[in-house]
Every structure is written in structure tokens, then in C-alpha cells.
Amino acid sequence: MLFLLPAAFFFLLYLVVPIPVSGYYSLFKWDGIGTLNFIQLDNWKRLLSDDVFWLAVSNNFKLVIISIIGQIPIALILAVLLTRKLSGVNFFKTVFFIPMLISSVAVAFLWRYMYDPTFGLINAVLEGIGLESWALSWLGDTGVVFYSIAIAVCWRFIPLYMIIFMAAISGISEQLYEAARIDGASPFQSFWKITLPLLLPTMINAVVLVIVGSLKYFGMVYALSGGGPNHASEVMATYMYTKSFTELRMGYGSTISLSLFLIAFVVSVFFLALTKRSIRD
Amino acid sequence: MATSNWKSKLSAGLIYLLLLIWLIITGYPLIFMLQNSLKGNIEFYTTPVWSFTSFRVDNYQEVITSGFYWYFINSIIVCTAAVFIIIIAASLASYIIVRVDWQLKHFVYLLFVAGMMIPIHSTLIPVYKLTLSLGLYDTLAGLVGPYVAFSLPVSIFILTGFMREIPREMEEVAFIDGANYYQLFTRIIFPLLKPAIATIAIYNLTLLWNEFAYALVLTSSPEKRILTLGLFEFQSAYGVDIPKTLTALLLSVIPLLIMYIFFQERVIKGMTAGAVKG
Numbered sequence: 001m002l003f004l005l006p007a008a009f010f011f012l013l014y015l016v017v018p019i020p021v022s023g024y025y026s027l028f029k030w031d032g033i034g035t036l037n038f039i040q041l042d043n044w045k046r047l048l049s050d051d052v053f054w055l056a057v058s059n060n061f062k063l064v065i066i067s068i069i070g071q072i073p074i075a076l077i078l079a080v081l082l083t084r085k086l087s088g089v090n091f092f093k094t095v096f097f098i099p100m101l102i103s104s105v106a107v108a109f110l111w112r113y114m115y116d117p118t119f120g121l122i123n124a125v126l127e128g129i130g131l132e133s134w135a136l137s138w139l140g141d142t143g144v145v146f147y148s149i150a151i152a153v154c155w156r157f158i159p160l161y162m163i164i165f166m167a168a169i170s171g172i173s174e175q176l177y178e179a180a181r182i183d184g185a186s187p188f189q190s191f192w193k194i195t196l197p198l199l200l201p202t203m204i205n206a207v208v209l210v211i212v213g214s215l216k217y218f219g220m221v222y223a224l225s226g227g228g229p230n231h232a233s234e235v236m237a238t239y240m241y242t243k244s245f246t247e248l249r250m251g252y253g254s255t256i257s258l259s260l261f262l263i264a265f266v267v268s269v270f271f272l273a274l275t276k277r278s279i280r281d
Numbered sequence: 282m283a284t285s286n287w288k289s290k291l292s293a294g295l296i297y298l299l300l301l302i303w304l305i306i307t308g309y310p311l312i313f314m315l316q317n318s319l320k321g322n323i324e325f326y327t328t329p330v331w332s333f334t335s336f337r338v339d340n341y342q343e344v345i346t347s348g349f350y351w352y353f354i355n356s357i358i359v360c361t362a363a364v365f366i367i368i369i370a371a372s373l374a375s376y377i378i379v380r381v382d383w384q385l386k387h388f389v390y391l392l393f394v395a396g397m398m399i400p401i402h403s404t405l406i407p408v409y410k411l412t413l414s415l416g417l418y419d420t421l422a423g424l425v426g427p428y429v430a431f432s433l434p435v436s437i438f439i440l441t442g443f444m445r446e447i448p449r450e451m452e453e454v455a456f457i458d459g460a461n462y463y464q465l466f467t468r469i470i471f472p473l474l475k476p477a478i479a480t481i482a483i484y485n486l487t488l489l490w491n492e493f494a495y496a497l498v499l500t501s502s503p504e505k506r507i508l509t510l511g512l513f514e515f516q517s518a519y520g521v522d523i524p525k526t527l528t529a530l531l532l533s534v535i536p537l538l539i540m541y542i543f544f545q546e547r548v549i550k551g552m553t554a555g556a557v558k559g
Contacts, residue, residue, distance in 0.1 A: 001381075003466070004389070006366070007374035007433055014430030015396050018407035025406060032410070078303060081296050092300045096307050097549060101537040103491030105509040106530050109516065110310055113317075113523060121313055124330050155306070160556060167553045187292065209556060216400040219493040223513070237402040237494075244406055245498060254406050261403035268398045 019261055025254035032250040043255040053256065056227075056234040057263070063150055063235065064214040070154040071161055072206055076199070078158070079165030080191065093166075100159045108223030111152040115139050139225050142232035149224050149233050153217065161206050168202040169195060201275075208271040215264045236260045318528040325524045340528040344515075349529055351504065352511030353536070359421050359507055360489045363428035364482050370429065371436035371481065372474055376466050378437070379444040380452070390441065396434035401427075401494060409498050419500050424507070427495045432488065435555045436481045442554075443477035444470070483544055484551030490537055508533050 026043050028036040047053055082093050099107065114121040115138035123135040138148040172195065180190040218237035221227060227238035240260060244253025316333045317325055318340055328334045377383075378390045408427055409418075417423030452465050460468070493509045500506055503514050515529045541548050 001377065001383075003373040003377045003462075006370035007393070007437065010366075010370060010426060010430040011393060011396060011433050013411070014408055014427045015399055015401075015404060015433075018404035018411075019399065021407040021410075022403060032406075074303075077299070081300055084296060086293060086296060088297075089300075092304060094545060095304060097545075098311065098538070098541075099307060100552065101487060101541055101548075102534050103493065103509050103512075105491075105493050105512050106533050109512060109526065109530055110314060113527065114310060114313065119326060119330060119523070121310075121330050128329075128331075155310075159307075160552060163549050163553050164556055212398065216402060218402055219509075222493075222497075237400070240402060241405070241494075241497075245409075250406050257403040257406060260400055264400045264403075265398060 019258070022254045022258045022261070025251055026258050028251040029249075030251040031248045032244070033248075036251075039251070043252050046252065047255050047259065052231050052234060053236075053239060053259075055231055056236045056239045059146060059233065060215050060217070060235050060263075062146065063153065063217060064211050066147075066150040067154065067157070067210045067214045068207055070150070071158050071210060072203065074154075075158050075161035075206075076165050076203070078162045079169055080195065082162070083166055083169045096162060097159045099156045102156070104156065104219035105223045107152060107156045108220045111148075111155075112139065112224060115148055140229060142229055145225055145229065145233045149221055152224060153214075153220055156220070157210075157213070161210070164206055164209075165199065165202060168199055172198050204275050208268070208275060211271060212264060212268050215260070215267065236263070314527050314531050317524050318531050320524045322522045322524055340525050341532070344525060344528045344532060349511065349515060349532065352506055352508045352514075352533075355421055355506065355511075356490060356508040359424050359428065360486055362422075363425045363432065363489055364485050366425065366429045367432045367436050367485055368478055368482060371433055371440055372471060372478065373466070374433075375437050375440035375444055376470055379441050380449075380465075380470070381462070390437075393434050393437045396431075397438070399431075401431050405494065405498050408495070412499050417499075419502055419505050421500075421505060421507075423499050424495055427499070428489050428492065432485045436485065439481050439484070439551075439554050440474065440477050443474065447473050480547055480551045480554065483540065483547050484555050486540070487537055487548065487552070488555075 025036075027038060027040060029039045029042075030036045078096060082089050082096075102110070117123060117135070117137040117140065120138070122138065126132065126135045136144055139145050176194050177190055180194060185193065216237060217235055218241070221233055221235050221238050222241065225233045227234040227242060231239075236256065237260065240253050240256040243256060244250050313330065317330060319336050319338070320328065320334060321337060321339070324334060374393070378386050378393075404427075412418050412423045412426075415423070417426075447470070451469050455465055455469060491509060492507075496507045496510050500510065506514055512529060512533060516526055519525045519529075
């Protein structure tokens, strides 16, 4: 039993206990240093009518949808292509995985320079091919910034889902494809009739991962835009950080933290239950 | 036969074309980093960003000697310490969960694994407060605790999965010979766990090397910043010198790239195992 102590110590102290403690702090007006002033549910009332918070929540869910549409299909296509036995495929696989090794901060900075309106790569390319009018202030325009960030997020995370799909595809028995070929199925047909149905559980799993991951994005948004301009790219985690550690309103920040936890928790439990059911069916 | 040959050539061509497109999308930003890190500052503003115009390594020299290496050292210290504790804590806990029969073991396992669902950002304020009151604020040691905690769920998940596959016979024989749990663990289980431990070590190293949120909140002075935060420090100091900033970015990626070159399979395996946790 003693063996369990080190893990339990770190786990409880830094991961489990902070959640109820956040709930406790959310009942106070507090700058993080001075005294805690008990204000009952005022923070929660404020949260419900805080437009920026709801904007952040909706941005989080928008990011979920863009990620599902953007990451899963591309990752699946790449995984299918990479599991075909063609020469040189290993080289592609090696390179395709690299974005996962770069920290979200470094990815964010890199994309910042690609998005830069005056000397960035993307506008330079657009001008080079005569599409000056498409050149935008990718991170400065409130209507565009969110999508610019979503693209950078997809760029970094597609490799993760790619390798998950590759592992699942290589687990599918070769004999199935063999049999299908003998029956005269085209590669397209065997993809639709064999690969896709057998990958369904993995795909649902990947979707759950995308959803839970997208609700927690912080580093990349923080380093690309800080949630701005004018909250246009705010997500729950950046809003929570700004309130707590920039404006030092830790009581209200705790309220946002706990709602982030509750939303992530409800969504994960819901989808886990859904996954379990769909796998059983 | 002739048509099917023609067809398969076409489909192979199509596959390579698609792969090539994605190669450009993935690879070009990395080349972009490299080619512009080799330019001088004025050169950067006056030459097209997609061109290789010079191969000066001055930026690399300057970035390394500017004290940027200090962030590397901090990252190495924190990550090594955290991974070391994770290995010990996670393998001990997994042993208790898998091999010792007691009532709550399944519940404890579920509790640890459910920890994967906790968004670390929800813990930031209490962990910040805790770190302050422990006197660990703005120290490298203060980062180790949270790093160990948020790595434990996945590590325990991977290790218990692996441990269930190890046959019990050897332990039973040793047990009859009078070995206690401690000896069983150190002499039999731990050595057999080595491949799984290598996987979690590499998996956690890649995650922790890139960690950002805790480091942002729990440290403040430049000397205590780890690499991801060092990039911010560097950017605010040299922000106008884009080639230099790109040099710093590229340097920050190199350690993991080297590890990836040597342990590609294990890195990918770890990521897959860590991700498919449902």
C-alpha cells in the first residue's frame, strides 16, 4: 500500500484537490494576495451575464467543429495513403509527424511570422501569384483571426490523429482486402466497405479526443493572439488566464476555471457513454 | 492487363501527388524557419521570405551566446526530474493496482485514469496559491509537482496495460522462495517493465518539454523560465529581429527532433498509446 503513496500524493495535491478549491474560491472576491471577501454566488451571477465568457465558450465549440471537420478527414486520408505499401512512404510519415514535436508556443510564433501582414509568408505568396486582394491582416482582423488560429491548430494536431488512424489501419487483417480484391472490389470500394466501417470505433475515439482537446486549448491561442483583438479569438482558458493572472481577479477567474472543468467533464462523460454504447452495438 | 497496369500507375501517381502536397504544407513552414534564420535582419526585410539568400550562421552563434542556452538547461533540469519521479511513482502505483489484490484497486485505477479528463487550466489558481505557500514560487522545483501530477494518469494507464500482459509465474516462484513485495518489484517487475518505461519516459519528455501553462503561472523571473517561456522572453527582447527569433524557435525544436530521429518508433508508439485512452 505504501507503494501507492508517491503517485497518490502528487495526483491528489496538484490535480484533484484544486478542483473543489476552485469551487471554494469562486465564492469570493479576491485578488490572490489579500483577504478573501465572501460574496456568495455573485461571481456565478456575473458569469451568466458575461458576454465575453459566452463568446469564449462559443469560440471553444466553434474550434471543436472546425477541428472535427478539418483534422479527422485529412488525418484519415493521410493515414490511408501512408499505409499503402509504396516506396518512400516512410519518409513522408517521418516528416508528417514533426509538427507534433514542436511546442504550441513555437508553432504559434512560427505561424505568427507566416501570417504577418507586411512581411509574412502567406501574404507574400498571395502577392506573388497575383492575389493581392486576398492578402489580409490574418491575426489583426476580428473576423479572420479565429480561423487563422484554427488553421494553425489543425496543422499541429493532424499528425496525432494520423498516427492513431495508421495504428488502427495496420491492425486490420490483410486477408479481408485480399478477399475483397478476389471478389473484384476496387480499392475505393474496399476503403468504403472494409476500412471505414472497421475504423469507426477509432474515429469516434478520435472525435472525443478532438472535442476534449479543443475545449482546453490555451497555449497556441495565447501565443498567437492572446485572445484578441477585442476578444475575437478568446477561448475559456485564455479568458480565465487574463482575468486571474493579468487583472488579478482570482475569485472570478476561479469561477471561469470551474465552469471550464464542468463543461469539459460533462462533454467527456457524455461522449464516453456514447462511445461505449456505439462500440457495444 | 495493360489497362490495369496503367490504372495502378495512375493511382500511385495520385497518391504521391497528395503526399507531396501535404509534404509542402507540413515541411515548408520548417524550411521557412531555416531559410530566414540564416538571413541578416536588414536582408530579411529586403529579400523575398521564400528565398535562400545567404547562409550566415551568425544568428545561431548570437542566440546561443546571448544566454538562450540557459532556458535549455532549465528545461532539461525540470523535465529530467519530473520524468524520473513519474517513472518511480507510476510504476509503483501500477504494481499495486495490477498485482496486489485489494478491494479498492479498480476504483483507484479508474480515479487515476479519470484524471486525464481534468483540464489543467482548471487547476492553475489553486496550484499557484499552493506553490506560493510552499515557498516554491518562481523556482524550478515548483514546476516538478504539477508536471508529475498531470503526467501520472496517462503513465499509469500505459504501465498497467503493459503489466497485465506480464505472466505471473515468476513472481509466484519468487514469492514461495520468500521474496517480499519490495523485492518482487525491484527484481522482477521493474526490469520486465523496461520497454513500457522507455515509452512513458519518451512520451512525457515530449509533452513536458513543450509544456507552457504551468510554467507561465508558476515562474516569473527570466532566470527561472523554461524553454517555451524563454521563447516569449526572447521574443520581447529581440522581437524586431525576426531572423534571430526564428533561430531561437528552430533551436528550441532541435532536442526533440534529435530524440525523434533516434527513437521514432517509440515516440510514435507513445503518442498513440497516450492518445487512445478511452
